[in-house]
Amino acid sequence: MTPELIGTWAGFVLTLMVFSYLLGDNALYRLAVYIFVGLTAGFVAIVTVDSVLLPWIRLITETPDIGARAFGIIPIILGAALIFKISPRFGALGNLGLALMIGVGAAVAVVGAISGTLLPIAASVPDRAAGADDPVGVFNAALAAAGVICTLVYFQYSARRIPGSDSTQIGRGTRRGLVTRALGAVGQGFVVVTLGALYGGALLSGLAIFSERVAFMLARINGG
Numbered sequence: 001m002t003p004e005l006i007g008t009w010a011g012f013v014l015t016l017m018v019f020s021y022l023l024g025d026n027a028l029y030r031l032a033v034y035i036f037v038g039l040t041a042g043f044v045a046i047v048t049v050d051s052v053l054l055p056w057i058r059l060i061t062e063t064p065d066i067g068a069r070a071f072g073i074i075p076i077i078l079g080a081a082l083i084f085k086i087s088p089r090f091g092a093l094g095n096l097g098l099a100l101m102i103g104v105g106a107a108v109a110v111v112g113a114i115s116g117t118l119l120p121i122a123a124s125v126p127d128r129a130a131g132a133d134d135p136v137g138v139f140n141a142a143l144a145a146a147g148v149i150c151t152l153v154y155f156q157y158s159a160r161r162i163p164g165s166d167s168t169q170i171g172r173g174t175r176r177g178l179v180t181r182a183l184g185a186v187g188q189g190f191v192v193v194t195l196g197a198l199y200g201g202a203l204l205s206g207l208a209i210f211s212e213r214v215a216f217m218l219a220r221i222n223g224g
Contacts, residue, residue: 079097121148155187
């Protein structure tokens with residue numbers, strides 16, 4: 001039996017172990033998840049060391065500029081400080097690196113969402129509204145813009161204090177405005193529909209992968 005065939009059978013068995021979750025949480029499913037998580041963590045660690053850390057260290061050591069070396073050491077120090085997060089006593093030493101990583105990631109995500117989603121949607125509404133021969137496009141653009149706006153309103157938590165209410169109880173002494181509540185309810189509907197579509201897409205993708213794997217295994221068995 002060749003290593004390729006062993007890998008094929010191992011992948012097929014692990015796929016069946018994951019799909020055994022349809023029968024309920026069981027030991028086979030948990031074992032498959034542990035294997036996948038461990039392999040993923042090991043693969044990410046190897047790729048990070050081989051493709052990020054070692055080239056960065058070689059770049060720092062080979063550059064003749066002292067200032068560039070000092071500036072290049074800062075990310076390594078902040079990354080190494082994250083190791084202290086496993087210790088309750090010295091965990092604060094890694095807060096700066098963690099805060100920088102989360103801040104940069106959040107900033108990149110926000111900029112990407114604004115420049116890649118919000119601005120194009122806002123710009124497409126007037127353009128499609130100008131074309132009266134495309135009512136479906138106008139409706140889709142308006143619906144997308146309304147969904148974005150209402151969803152953003154749903155995730156804002158400012159409210160007015162109710163006169164004469166007990167403000168010591170959280171959530172009992174404040175109330176959002178009528179317009180905000182209405183837009184938030186619409187935004188909640190958009191969130192529910194989006195999550196349902198994503199969940200349905202994930203199920204369909206899983207079934208497609210499973211059927212493809214079964215067909216592949218049957219073809220290998222019949223061919224071998």
